[in-house]
Amino acid sequence: MNNRIQLKLQEKQDLLSIYFTAGYPQLNDTVPIMEALEKAGVDMIEIGLPFSDPLADGPTIQQSSTKALRNGMNTEVLFEQLKTVRNTISIPLIIMGYFNPVLQYGVEAFCKNCADIGIDGLILPDLPLDVYKNEYESIFKKYNLLNMFLITPQTSVKRINEIDAASKGFIYMVSSASTTGAQDGFGDKQAKYFHRIQEMNLNNPQIVGFGISNAETFKQATTYAKGAIIGSAFIKMLNNDGVIGIADFIKKIR
Amino acid sequence: MSYNADNKGYYGEFGGAYIPEMLYPNTEELRENYIKIMNEPSFRKDFEALLKDYVGRPTPLYYAKRLSENYNARIYLKREDLCHTGAHKVNNTIGQILMAQRLGKNRIIAETGAGQHGVATATVCALMGIKCVVYMGEIDIKRQAPNVARMKMLGAEVRAAKSGSKTLKDATNEAIRDWINNPEDTHYIIGSVVGPHPYPDMVARFQSIISEEIKIQLQEKEGRTDPDYVVACVGGGSNAAGAYYHFLDNEEVGIIAVEAAGKGIHSGESAATSALGKIGIIHGSKTLLMQTKDGQITEPYSISAGLDYPGVGPMHAHLYTSGRGEFISIDDEEAMRAGLLVSQLEGIIPAIETSHAFAVFEHKKFQPEDVVVVNLSGRGDKDLQTYIDYFKL
Numbered sequence: 001m002n003n004r005i006q007l008k009l010q011e012k013q014d015l016l017s018i019y020f021t022a023g024y025p026q027l028n029d030t031v032p033i034m035e036a037l038e039k040a041g042v043d044m045i046e047i048g049l050p051f052s053d054p055l056a057d058g059p060t061i062q063q064s065s066t067k068a069l070r071n072g073m074n075t076e077v078l079f080e081q082l083k084t085v086r087n088t089i090s091i092p093l094i095i096m097g098y099f100n101p102v103l104q105y106g107v108e109a110f111c112k113n114c115a116d117i118g119i120d121g122l123i124l125p126d127l128p129l130d131v132y133k134n135e136y137e138s139i140f141k142k143y144n145l146l147n148m149f150l151i152t153p154q155t156s157v158k159r160i161n162e163i164d165a166a167s168k169g170f171i172y173m174v175s176s177a178s179t180t181g182a183q184d185g186f187g188d189k190q191a192k193y194f195h196r197i198q199e200m201n202l203n204n205p206q207i208v209g210f211g212i213s214n215a216e217t218f219k220q221a222t223t224y225a226k227g228a229i230i231g232s233a234f235i236k237m238l239n240n241d242g243v244i245g246i247a248d249f250i251k252k253i254r
Numbered sequence: 255m256s257y258n259a260d261n262k263g264y265y266g267e268f269g270g271a272y273i274p275e276m277l278y279p280n281t282e283e284l285r286e287n288y289i290k291i292m293n294e295p296s297f298r299k300d301f302e303a304l305l306k307d308y309v310g311r312p313t314p315l316y317y318a319k320r321l322s323e324n325y326n327a328r329i330y331l332k333r334e335d336l337c338h339t340g341a342h343k344v345n346n347t348i349g350q351i352l353m354a355q356r357l358g359k360n361r362i363i364a365e366t367g368a369g370q371h372g373v374a375t376a377t378v379c380a381l382m383g384i385k386c387v388v389y390m391g392e393i394d395i396k397r398q399a400p401n402v403a404r405m406k407m408l409g410a411e412v413r414a415a416k417s418g419s420k421t422l423k424d425a426t427n428e429a430i431r432d433w434i435n436n437p438e439d440t441h442y443i444i445g446s447v448v449g450p451h452p453y454p455d456m457v458a459r460f461q462s463i464i465s466e467e468i469k470i471q472l473q474e475k476e477g478r479t480d481p482d483y484v485v486a487c488v489g490g491g492s493n494a495a496g497a498y499y500h501f502l503d504n505e506e507v508g509i510i511a512v513e514a515a516g517k518g519i520h521s522g523e524s525a526a527t528s529a530l531g532k533i534g535i536i537h538g539s540k541t542l543l544m545q546t547k548d549g550q551i552t553e554p555y556s557i558s559a560g561l562d563y564p565g566v567g568p569m570h571a572h573l574y575t576s577g578r579g580e581f582i583s584i585d586d587e588e589a590m591r592a593g594l595l596v597s598q599l600e601g602i603i604p605a606i607e608t609s610h611a612f613a614v615f616e617h618k619k620f621q622p623e624d625v626v627v628v629n630l631s632g633r634g635d636k637d638l639q640t641y642i643d644y645f646k647l
């Protein structure tokens with residue numbers, strides 16, 4: 001059985017993926033945001049499971065996570081909200097979050113719920129590659145969930161190859177050495193890095209994240225990679241305009 | 255069973271490096287080099303010279319006569335309070351600054367709660383002429399003004415952590431974020447035996463000088479290297495790790511860890527991680543931590559700012575679950591009373607963290623011939639205002 005992420009990666013170029021924090025700005029905005037995103041033509045959605053200590057995130061996602069938790073978001077609530085999401089949404093769905101809430105829920109129970117709902121993959125940046133392979137890969141396989149790994153400009157060639165071998169969807173290519181939402185615009189440094197990775201001809205396509213905020217950065221990233229992910233800029237928009245601003249925001253990207 | 259870290263940084267099931275890929279190159283560089291560098295003769299020479307001439311080591315092992323009479327045991331105090339900057343913290347920062355130099359780093363970051371580790375880091379950065387940025391929770395900055403002033407006087411920049419609960423765990427998050435954004439020129443000096451591998455093991459090794467000296471000093475005083483018990487307070491657990499280190503594999507030595515119960519274990523305001531914590535991930539380490547059912551990390555409480563960390567180093571999590579260590583929780587009141595008692599019986603005002611360790615004698619009966627070493631991790635000057643307010647002095 002093919003996974004929706006794999007199908008999407010085969011069928012299209014210049015994929016636009018949007019990250020947002022579940023339960024933000026309002027607790028029950030999760031599904032309306034996703035419906036608006038699909039309607040606006042987004043290719044993939046990363047649903048952020050908020051965590052109290054998001055150490056790879058910059059201020060925007062930190063604040064949205066704190067607010068979402070205050071709104072009452074948690075793993076149980078998210079699964080409840082997503083229960084019937086496949087009735088209205090057909091694009092690939094990924095849950096992105098830190099490992100501890102998943103560990104507390106129980107990795108197998110978490111994966112099973114994801115499969116029941118129709119989630120296609122997970123991104124757990126602080127679940128290390130070796131621990132995943134030794135302890136959890138078989139569970140992910142059992143529930144047909146892809147696990148996406150990150151690479152950065154500092155990741156060694158050897159490790160990129162290891163990550164490529166362990167991946168079956170896409171590689172999340174972090175644009176620069178930074179937390180989320182930290183920079184504006186890409187320079188020569190990123191272009192060289194994107195090009196270097198492109199030249200490696202990896203088995204898995206790359207999707208660029210961190211620092212994509214507008215049409216320009218989206219275009220720069222997708223010149224070299226299969227797609228790009230927008231997170232902080234989208235959350236800032238949600239904070240200002242709410243769900244109603246989604247169509248306009250996406251239109252301006254491409 | 256071994257109670258030290260294996261080569262992947264695990265103590266039993268605890269430890270490891272649960273870090274995002276952005277941190278991988280930084281920790282990998284450290285992991286590949288730390289033992290090699292620590293064993294270099296030139297490193298050993300510089301480390302030992304600074305510990306001797308700058309920190310003031312060896313610190314005395316002092317037979318506490320009146321305290322011993324009071325509790326009917328042979329009580330020795332390992333006087334880490336006499337270290338330069340007033341606590342054991344500097345043993346680690348001296349080691350790590352030398353490590354950073356050998357790794358070619360020219361910028362240091364650190365987190366601090368009460369400010370003790372921040373001061374110890376700012377101190378060694380001044381000593382070496384290296385730029386220093388210390389992250390401190392916005393709330394702690396207000397609570398610990400004298401230490402903020404010390405760090406500034408030493409030339410460090412103190413940055414307020416304004417995220418989350420604005421205390422130690424958030425300062426640690428901010429320091430980690432800084433390291434993600436500055437992966438090449440910066441070394442992160444973690445202040446305790448916490449964080450991703452190799453930090454718990456590296457910090458424990460730097461602090462192990464404490465038990466190394468105890469062995470020699472106890473031989474002189476008691477004609478034996480190993481005591482019956484070693485007692486230390488545990489927040490993250492660095493002074494405890496240092497005091498236990500060379501006794502871990504001798505199961506004849508009782509290891510006693512004292513945690514802060516705050517206003518009581520079940521009061522909702524506590525920092526007794528072993529009693530209240532569950533296994534999970536905090537700051538890149540798999541260990542016991544205080545968290546909600548949902549896996550969100552909760553804010554601990556103790557009257558002692560140095561003990562209110564929601565996790566505990568993986569070494570200690572393993573000592574607890576394996577039963578090798580005996581864990582005792584002491585509440586604010588018991589700790590404060592013990593601090594007052596030690597002040598008046600021995601003429602030593604301990605840090606409130608250490609006062610928790612002294613309260614063990616009210617909880618546990620020792621035999622008259624038992625040799626009990628208490629690690630006197632820090633002096634109480636920094637806590638004077640808290641003692642004044644508490645006892646209305």
